[in-house]
Amino acid sequence: MKKETLQKRTKIANDIMYYIYTHIDTNIDIEDLSIDLGVSKFHMHRIFKDAFGKNIYESVKSIRLQKASNLLLTNKYSTISNVANLCGYSSQSSFIKTFKDRFDMTPKQWKNGGYKEYSHKILQQSAKAMSSKANFDIKPTIVKMPKMKSFYIRNQGYNISIQETWQKLHVWTLSNDIKNYQEIALFHDNPTITPLNECQYIACVVTEDIEEVKSDRLPNFSISAGIYAKFDLKGKHGDVLKLIHWVYHEWLPNSEFETSTKPSYAIYHKNNFLSEDNEFELSFYVSVKF
Known part of the structure; x- marks a missing residue:
């Protein structure tokens, strides 16, 4: 593949990913995105999957859940419905089902402390983080x-x-x-x-x-x-x-x-x-x- 072509494909893939992250609280319209980028939907999907190993819809679903899981543990005054809306879900019931499929627990269970066990497993993926002796008493x-x-x-x-x-x-x-x-x-x-x-x-x-x-x-x-x-x-x-x-x-x-x-x-x-x-x-x- 020519250098110029590779750079152009990389830019398109990055633009798509950036758009998803900055519009995750909205109804992401792939048709509109393809028009904005001046690329056909078929070509756009193929470039994205080549770059990131998963299709656009899978990525949108994954990113919505990642953002929701984060907000559930940090935004104690927000209801589960509020969090679902902030992350682009129009239905609370579909959010709960999708969340449970991903994390093996409901948003309520996650919010009430279930995230701690899940997070510890993530930390175990980094030997350097597990061996870190750092303690924090930082006033921001x-x-x-x-x-x-x-x-x-x-x-x-x-x-x-x-x-x-x-x-x-x-x-x-x-x-x-x-x-x-x-x-x-x-x-x-x-x-x-x-x-x-x-x-x-x-x-x-x-x-x-x-x-x-x-x-x-x-x-x-x-x-x-x-x-x-x-x-x-x-x-x-x-x-x-x-x-x-x-x-x-x-x-x-x-x-x-x-x-x-x-x-x-x-x-x-x-x-x-x-x-x-x-x-x-x-x-x-x-x-x-x-």
Whole structure:
């Protein structure tokens, strides 16, 4: 396959996935999406499945459930019906059936603590997270973050291949002579309740000189503006998963805040995937509302 063709197909696949994540609370119309992208529905489905290994409808169903499972444990004031609506379900009964098929428990059982056992099994998929000795007693700061336009590479899975993804981005910044930029990891899925091989991890570069960057190699999108709780942390790789686990399972449920369907993200001050000592310094941001 020609390089230009591959880049075009990759962009279409990424655009579809981005659209799904940012419109998960709506009735996603594949017909409208194909018109917007200027691609036939057949071609669109084939490109997407080649890129992600599952068809668009399967992905929409999976992402809706991932978002719903997250909101059920963080939004204690929301009813199951509220959560179902936020994640694009028109019927509470169909949501309950679909949820039970995926998680082997009802949304009510999940909300009442069933998520803990499920989440522990997810953590066990990461040897580094299980061996992490990190303890958290972090008081976050509440900040208003701007919309940030970024160039990115999507990594399928929360796994060792993330390092290679960051190396590719680093080569890209050097090749484009970009000097002032931030490295941001965007978590489209909560990796403590989504099987790690299914997580969409996005490695992003944000630069103030973005208008001057000429790139037909990397796609770009905007990281959402909003109100976020910001957690500062230093440590090693497995500590990040433990931090996310603590934020969603301990801090959020015990706070007076709820979260939204906006993805969380981490701004690296030192990137463990690129540092010689494998250590990081970062700020983790989770969307909050009151």
